[in-house]
Amino acid sequence: MTQFNIVEIFESLQGEGYNTGMPAIFIRLAACNLKCPWCDTDFMRYQSMSLQHILDIVQQYQSKNIIITGGEPTIHKKLPLLLQKLKQKNYYIALESNGLGIVDPHIDYIALSPKFHYRQHYPFLAQNRADEVRIVVEDHPEFIAFCQKIEQHILARHYFLSPCEQNNQFNILTTLQTLGKLNQHRYNNKWLLSLQTHKLANIE
Numbered sequence: 001m002t003q004f005n006i007v008e009i010f011e012s013l014q015g016e017g018y019n020t021g022m023p024a025i026f027i028r029l030a031a032c033n034l035k036c037p038w039c040d041t042d043f044m045r046y047q048s049m050s051l052q053h054i055l056d057i058v059q060q061y062q063s064k065n066i067i068i069t070g071g072e073p074t075i076h077k078k079l080p081l082l083l084q085k086l087k088q089k090n091y092y093i094a095l096e097s098n099g100l101g102i103v104d105p106h107i108d109y110i111a112l113s114p115k116f117h118y119r120q121h122y123p124f125l126a127q128n129r130a131d132e133v134r135i136v137v138e139d140h141p142e143f144i145a146f147c148q149k150i151e152q153h154i155l156a157r158h159y160f161l162s163p164c165e166q167n168n169q170f171n172i173l174t175t176l177q178t179l180g181k182l183n184q185h186r187y188n189n190k191w192l193l194s195l196q197t198h199k200l201a202n203i204e
């Protein structure tokens with residue numbers, strides 16, 4: 001039987017990026033190939049679930065939108081089996097990934113979050129197309145160059161910077177200053193702000 005390691009499945013609103021506010025069922029897969037110091041997800045607390053069990057839970061909710069997140073979903077080799085089933089049931093599927101793996105073609109909306117902290121992992125990007133790129137802001141002299149490099153290498157419809165939360169504080173000022181520098185030419189500005197609004201709204 002096909003099993004998946006699942007941290008949680010819940011219904012909420014997309015808190016971040018271009019689809020902010022979209023009602024969706026979140027499927028959070030276990031494990032990650034990175035270990036970001038500010039990671040806000042306990043991705044190693046999971047349970048093994050059969051494909052049918054996941055479908056049963058998903059179908060109890062109202063929404064026809066799914067957000068696959070983690071952890072890092074692309075490290076799950078059997079993920080295409082789950083996605084196929086969800087597509088057969090006409091779900092719209094968005095995926096959150098750190099960009100180190102290849103994203104399955106069943107995905108309708110790809111949000112990639114390459115991590116500056118692991119910039120040495122991103123010389124050759126496996127996934128070089130996305131609907132949106134969303135980078136968590138770090139205070140470092142090379143951060144802007146990293147964003148510009150990602151903008152060159154990942155063709156996306158939207159580019160976002162997202163404040164980093166550490167010790168219950170968001171680095172909003174650094175984020176604003178970085179946005180200002182990335183968009184300094186005042187024409188063809190690409191970079192927008194993405195907040196983790198679910199944290200501000202106290203929802204999951």
Ligand SMILES: Nc1nc2[nH]cc(C(=O)O)c2c(=O)[nH]1
Pocket residue numbers: 012013014015016041069070096198203204
């Ligand atoms: N509401 C809400 N939106 C989200 N968008 C991406 C999330 C994630 O943890 O990947 C997330 C999350 O955890 N909650």
Ligand code: SF4
Pocket residue numbers: 032033034035036038039040041043070071072098115
């Ligand atoms: S890539 Fe995402 S899930 Fe993985 S450690 Fe970093 S913030 Fe956490």
Ligand SMILES: [Mg+2]
Pocket residue numbers: 040041
């Ligand atoms: Mg989250």
